[in-house]
Amino acid sequence: MQESEFNRWLLAAIGRSPTAFHVAANVRDLLTDHGFTLLEESEPWDLSTPGSYVVVRNGSSLVAFTLNGEDPARTGLRMAGAHTDSPALKVKPSPIRRSHSYVQLGVEVYGGALLAPWFDRELSLAGRVSWETGAGGLDAGLLDFARPVAVIPSLAIHLDREANRNRSINSQTDIVPILMQAAADGNEPVFADILLAQLRRQHPEIDCRAILDHDLFFYDPAAPTLTGLAGEFITGPRLDNQLSCWTIARALIDAPERKNSLIILSDHEEVGSGSPEGAGGPLLDSVLERLFPEPGQRQQVIRRSLLISADNAHGVHPNFTDRHDGNHLPRINHGPVIKINAARRYATTALTAGFFRLLCRRQNTDVQEFVMRSDMACGSTIGPLAATRTGMQVVDVGVPTLGMHSIRETAGTSDCPGLLRALQGYFSLASDDPLWHGWLS
Ligand SMILES: [Zn+2]
Numbered sequence: 001m002q003e004s005e006f007n008r009w010l011l012a013a014i015g016r017s018p019t020a021f022h023v024a025a026n027v028r029d030l031l032t033d034h035g036f037t038l039l040e041e042s043e044p045w046d047l048s049t050p051g052s053y054v055v056v057r058n059g060s061s062l063v064a065f066t067l068n069g070e071d072p073a074r075t076g077l078r079m080a081g082a083h084t085d086s087p088a089l090k091v092k093p094s095p096i097r098r099s100h101s102y103v104q105l106g107v108e109v110y111g112g113a114l115l116a117p118w119f120d121r122e123l124s125l126a127g128r129v130s131w132e133t134g135a136g137g138l139d140a141g142l143l144d145f146a147r148p149v150a151v152i153p154s155l156a157i158h159l160d161r162e163a164n165r166n167r168s169i170n171s172q173t174d175i176v177p178i179l180m181q182a183a184a185d186g187n188e189p190v191f192a193d194i195l196l197a198q199l200r201r202q203h204p205e206i207d208c209r210a211i212l213d214h215d216l217f218f219y220d221p222a223a224p225t226l227t228g229l230a231g232e233f234i235t236g237p238r239l240d241n242q243l244s245c246w247t248i249a250r251a252l253i254d255a256p257e258r259k260n261s262l263i264i265l266s267d268h269e270e271v272g273s274g275s276p277e278g279a280g281g282p283l284l285d286s287v288l289e290r291l292f293p294e295p296g297q298r299q300q301v302i303r304r305s306l307l308i309s310a311d312n313a314h315g316v317h318p319n320f321t322d323r324h325d326g327n328h329l330p331r332i333n334h335g336p337v338i339k340i341n342a343a344r345r346y347a348t349t350a351l352t353a354g355f356f357r358l359l360c361r362r363q364n365t366d367v368q369e370f371v372m373r374s375d376m377a378c379g380s381t382i383g384p385l386a387a388t389r390t391g392m393q394v395v396d397v398g399v400p401t402l403g404m405h406s407i408r409e410t411a412g413t414s415d416c417p418g419l420l421r422a423l424q425g426y427f428s429l430a431s432d433d434p435l436w437h438g439w440l441s
Helices: 005-014 022-034 192-202 240-256 283-291 295-304 348-360 382-390 414-428
Strands: 035-039 051-057 061-067 078-083 087-101 100-111 124-132 137-144 178-181 210-219 225-227 233-236 263-266 308-310 337-339 368-372 393-398 409-414
Touching: 005 225, 005 233, 005 414, 022 035, 022 061, 022 124, 022 137, 022 240, 022 263, 051 263, 061 283, 078 240, 078 382, 078 393, 078 414, 087 192, 100 368, 124 192, 137 192, 137 210, 192 210, 210 368, 233 240, 240 263, 240 308, 240 409, 240 414, 263 283, 263 382, 283 295, 283 382, 308 348, 308 382, 308 414, 337 348, 348 393, 382 393, 409 414
Parallel strands: 035 051, 078 263, 078 308, 308 393, 337 368
Antiparallel strands: 051 061, 061 263, 087 100, 087 210, 100 178, 124 137, 124 210, 225 233, 233 409, 337 393
16 A cells, blocks of 8 residues: 555544544454454354454454464464544533533543643534333444534633633533533423434434433544645544554555464553553453463463554654653654653563564664653553563554644654554564564563
């Protein structure tokens, strides 16, 4: 796939995936369209023949793997991981608020969102809803209004003369989206009825008596786009971490010769990963236990496996260069970044970093490195959780990004194609290649 073609595909995939639920469903569909067999965790698995499989948990996390017939206890698994969720505003259980002539929806802040950019944007609403069926059963599915339905207007500067110097944002009172004008008769709208009407518009065939509950998030429905005079930047919502999710999935599909491989895309990274489907939970362990039930064999597989954990890295911002260590200044369009931290907020070691560096060199991909300023706290990602839970070796990497956790972030057009090439080479790496397992100590 040409770089420009891949970037077009990438932006369209992000545009179609407003929440972690949509990422998991869309990646699942992409993989099954390319020959992966869908497995259910609640059913027995027949893995007796070599093949490619995908399993989804909670509708928001996904594991896919290829077993090519080689003995995994000798070859290990070429693993890659990323997270499906992004910071957002999550709708409260009983969200309707009425203030003067406005109907608003109460929200909680999901993850470490940069709140200021949420003002004055057209917002849409998407996620998952559960409902009662006509027969009194329980069912659930995806919902997406897919058009602007709300806005959070700024307070005019005339009413807050300090706004450009000192405006703080109260997440309970200041960022409540306006959904509509109140009816003149004073009747309150019922949120479940609004959702039911949207569900019926989207899926007229669904047998739904009443909406029961919802996991819904406000999001920016404006499509991700190319910008910069030469179109060298990507700006868009949810680049952290959908750039990595989609690049990993595409690399797995397009790898010239897919070896024993596994990808894991986890929800809830932005809130600490502590859930049954998050990277702090048992999903990866459960899959490995089912693939390799004999503990000794499983340990061999884990010790011979490597996880490339991909999550966006902080590119150096030209207006704020002092926020970086002067020797570690990742630049957009200069390649994926290896992330290193002495306190193990990243799981990279000299061996795993060395592996990724050689892999990128072989795949004609530039590579950079990032370490936080010593006087600033470092973020983290799924890599250290996978390393700590399973004992496998991990390298934390990511494409450089500006404005991380804003409602729209900025990245480069050549960094994801570079990561794609590296991962395609990785998933195809022969088991007797001197690079593979060079990091075994
Ligand atoms: Zn991230």
